[in-house]
Amino acid sequence: DARVTQTPRHKVTEMGQEVTMRCQPILGHNTVFWYRQTMMQGLELLAYFRNRAPLDDSGMPKDRFSAEMPDATLATLKIQPSEPRDSAVYFCASGSGQQGADTQYFGPGTRLTVL
């Protein structure tokens, strides 16, 4: 049963520290999405990639957030420096790249707490 995996599942850190979240998309999927979920804002798309190239990162604060795909099996989301307002659950999702009707398969999320 192919699944999106995310590590770590939980992360507690102090303000100012660097945080790196990792995602392994489903093998063969060529689109990867990063979402953030908070009580106040709900689910927000931060960035997405197709064939490892960033297509849209307009939802991501540029000054502290960065997203990359070093290879087809790994996507990373980095926050440097982290702030308490970054506390949220971060989800990665992958898809086969089919236009429009593409199903996005979500990972279990990384719950980030910034103290």
Next chain:
Amino acid sequence: AQSVTQPDIHITVSEGASLELRCNYSYGATPYLFWYVQSPGQGLQLLLKYFSGDTLVQGIKGFEAEFKRSQSSFNLRKPSVHWSDAAEYFCAVAPGGGNKLTFGTGTQLKVEL
């Protein structure tokens, strides 16, 4: 820009009762529409999706949804709810041909035994 409204934040139903969760969207053309379910501590799972054709869409776990263009709605239904259906349900919209999903705020479903 597209938007999605889920007017019900919480809904409680008895096990075995029917269920309807409301979703209204705002988009200039025919959107692609999705319903996802999120169990506590889990990621989102796709229940069903609509992008063209028959306006009544069947999904997993006995769910269905009906696209009504005139009402800009895509309501989710289930004839008989099971206790395991308790979760949060999200409606989402993507512009036709695109992959960017905009999610609604979610409806939390509680099932009373």
